[in-house]
Amino acid sequence: MFQDQFLNELRLRWKKLQTKMQETSTQGLFISSNVNLYYVSGRVFSGYIYLPAEGDPLFFVRRPVGLSGQGVIYIRKPEEIGTYFQEHGITFPKTLTLETDSISYNEYQRYEAIFQPETVLNGTALLRNARNLKTDWEIEQIRRSGILHTQVYETIPSLYRPGMTDIELSIEIERQSRLAGSLGLFRIFGQSMEIFMGSLLAGENADNPSPYDFAMGGAGQDPSLPVGGNGTPLREGMAVMVDMGGNFTGYTTDMSRVFSIGSLTDLAYRAHECSLAIQDEIERTARPGTPAKELYNIAAGMAAEAGLADYFMGHAQKAGFVGHGIGIEINEGPVLAPRSKDILAENMVFALEPKFVIPGVGAVGIENSFAVQKDGLEKLTLCEEKILILS
C-alpha cells in the first residue's frame, strides 16, 4: 500500500485525526472521497478507509488490483465491510463520522445501513480542519510545487507573441506547466466550482462576472464553463493577469502575476502598488495567533484608504475574501474574509491575493502562497512582482 518510510508521515496524520475524533467521542471515521483517501493513505484508490478512534486504519480497496500491506482488504461493494467487521469481531461505531459535505445523499444512506450508528457527525469538517495544519512533509510538497510554479512563470515573457489572444497565451503557459511536471487537474472543494488549469484575464474580460466563487471572473469560452479567458486579442494598454494552478505535486501552490501590453493607466499602476503594499503589511502582521479576518480588514482598509474600494477584489462583481488556504485542494482553510473565525496557526499554508479590477484596463495585483511559520510568513512563490511588459 505504501512504503515503510512514509508510514511515519501517515501516522502523524492518523494521530491528528484521532485526537479530533476523541474530542467528539467518535469511534470511527469512514472515508470515500479521493482527496481524503489520498490524505490518509498517501495515494488515490477506489474504495474506503475506516479509521478507528484508536489503532491503525483499514483500507477497503476495490481498484486497482495488486495493492498489499497491513490493513488492505479487497472488496467489491461497501456492504462487504459490514460482513468483515462481523467476521473479525470489530466493534461497530456508535458514533460514526462521515464526509457529509461531499458524499451524496444516496451514499450516506448506504453507509448508514452498513454501520447503523446512533449518531453521525460531519467528517468533511473534521478532515478539513485536520488538513488545515500541514505536516512538514506536506509543506515540503507545496514548496516543491512553488519552485516549479515560479520557473514556469519566469518563461511567460518569452511565450508572448504580438497578435495573440488571451487563450493562445494561456495555452503556451499550460504547456510549460505540463512540461515542468504539472499534473494538470487540480482539486477544488465543493462541486459547484469548476475551472481548467487556471485563468488568464486580459483587459475588460477581467470585469466579466463568473458563477464561481473565484477572486476574479472572466466570461470563458463557452456557456458550459463560463470563467476565465474568452478569446480577447491582447492589445496595447491591457493588463494581463496570469493565475494558473501550481499542482506540480499532490499539493498545489497558487500564484498570480500581472503583465502589460505597452503601458497601463496611472490608476492601474497605483492599484498594483496598493496590492504590493497590502501584501507587505500582511507579511509584517501575520503570525500564529493572528485572526484571519484581521488580515482581510487590513487589505480592505488599505484599499479604501487609497480610494480604490470600488475596484478591490473585483468591480462588476466582487469576491468576498482576500486569501484562502491551499493544499490538496485549492480552497482549504484558513479563509481570509470579513467574518472568518479562522486563526492563523503554525503550519497553515495560504494564498494571499489582493487584487483590483480596473475598468478598461483589466486586473492588477498580486497573489503568493505562504506558509505560517513560528515567527511569521514564509513566501513559497518567489518571482518578480512588478508588472512586466510583454513585447
Place this chain on the structure above:
Amino acid sequence: MFQDQFLNELRLRWKKLQTKMQETSTQGLFISSNVNLYYVSGRVFSGYIYLPAEGDPLFFVRRPVGLSGQGVIYIRKPEEIGTYFQEHGITFPKTLTLETDSISYNEYQRYEAIFQPETVLNGTALLRNARNLKTDWEIEQIRRSGILHTQVYETIPSLYRPGMTDIELSIEIERQSRLAGSLGLFRIFGQSMEIFMGSLLAGENADNPSPYDFAMGGAGQDPSLPVGGNGTPLREGMAVMVDMGGNFTGYTTDMSRVFSIGSLTDLAYRAHECSLAIQDEIERTARPGTPAKELYNIAAGMAAEAGLADYFMGHAQKAGFVGHGIGIEINEGPVLAPRSKDILAENMVFALEPKFVIPGVGAVGIENSFAVQKDGLEKLTLCEEKILILS
C-alpha cells in the same frame, strides 16, 4: 438568461423532463449540479432551478450578477426560495425530485427543510435518463466536437519527435486540442473518477491498473492522480494509444487511435484487427431497439473466438464494459456491459471502445463516437483507424 431562439430547444428538454415527472407523480424537480443547470438552462450559473411538473422553470441565481429574463430570481441562499414560494403563492411539492446521487447529504437536508416534501425521488436518475436521448441540437454539438477532435488527431504524427516520453507527446496533443478550441476540463459523472484531458498509454504502462473505472489504466505521474501516462520513453516496438477528450463544445466526443514506434508483434496487429472487426459487426447490428448488452456480448464473443479473451478490455485489470453514452458528461447512458438493461433508441449517442492490452507491447484497438439514427449508427469521429507508424 438565454437567447429567444434557444428557448425552443430548452422547451424540448423541459417537456421531456416534465413527461418523466408526470409518470412518477412528481410535482417539482430541484436542480443544483452544474451539469444539470447547464442542461436545463443552457448555461452554468451558481444557483438552483425549480422545474414544476407543468409550466416554465424558475431560475434562482446567486452568481453571476447581471442575468435577466423570465423566471430569473436573484437569491443569496437557498432558504430564500421557500420565502419566494410563500410570497408568490406557489404550491410546495408533495413529491420532490432531488439529485440524490450528486448532492451531498448536507445539501439534501437543507433542501428538504425548505420544501418539506412527503416523498423525495431520485432526480439524478430522472435527469440522466432524459439526457440519454439527445435533441437534434445536442447531437449537432457532438458532431461539431467530433470534427474538431478528428482534426486534432490528424496532427498527431507531425507532433512526434524521437526520444519523447508519453507525457511529452501527450502535452503536444493537449496543446493542439486547446488551440482547436477544447475547453480542457471535461465532466465525469460520479466523484470518484478523475483524469486530466485524457490518457496516452505507451507500452507496458497500458497494463498498469488504475483506481478509476476507465477502459484502460496507466500508472500516472503521481499517487494523487494514478492514471494515464507515467513518463515512459517512447521506444521501438511500443503501441501508443491516444484517448483524449473531445470537449470542444459543452458536449464531448470520445475517440481513441493507436500509433506505433516501428512495428508491433503479430499478436498486437491481430488484436487491433479484431477491434476493427468488432466495431464493424456492432455497426451492422446496432439500431433502435437493440439491447446494449447484446453489443457487449458481440464484442466479448468475437474477442474470445479470436483467442484474445485474456487481453480484451485490459489484462492485469479489466474494464467491465465496451462502450458508454456520452454528452455533457463522458459517462452517460447507455452502458454497453454484460448486465446492462439499456436498450438503444434513436438519438442516443455513445462511444464504442473495443480494446486489448498486449503485454510487452501496449494497448491496441479503436474507439469512436456514434449517434443512434433511425436506420443505424452515424459515426461522429472519422479519421484513419489503422495503426499509424510514428517516425
